[in-house]
Amino acid sequence: MDWLWQWWDGVELWLVQLPVAVQFPVVMIVVLPLCLGVARLIDRVADWGAKNPASRVDDAAPEPEPEPEKVAA
Template identity: 75%
Template sequence: MDWLAQWWDGVELWLVQLPVALQFPVVMIVILPLCLGVARLIDRVADWGAKDKGAVVEEIDEPEKVPA
């Protein structure tokens, strides 16, 4: 795992030394897809957890419409 830490330190040092005008697009290209993927994963897990597999969905009767 030492190689991973050294690689990460090199990437971090490279990124910090870039001008801010280049840091922003580089970070957005990496962070946006990563955050989108995590958000989708959380959404799917929440949807899966919210489903009650034993529950029966009851239909609600709509009130009768009165002509105007």
């Protein structure tokens, strides 16, 4: 794990030493796709959880039947 921390420190140091005009595009090229990927992953996991029948609690509280429509005489 130590190699990962050393690598990250090197990348961080390299990025901090760049001019701001170069830092912004570099960060956007890395951060935007990463955030998009994480957002899609979260969306798919949430969709899967919503469709998973094991996650439903329908048996615990059945829905009340709707009232019949009242017809005026």
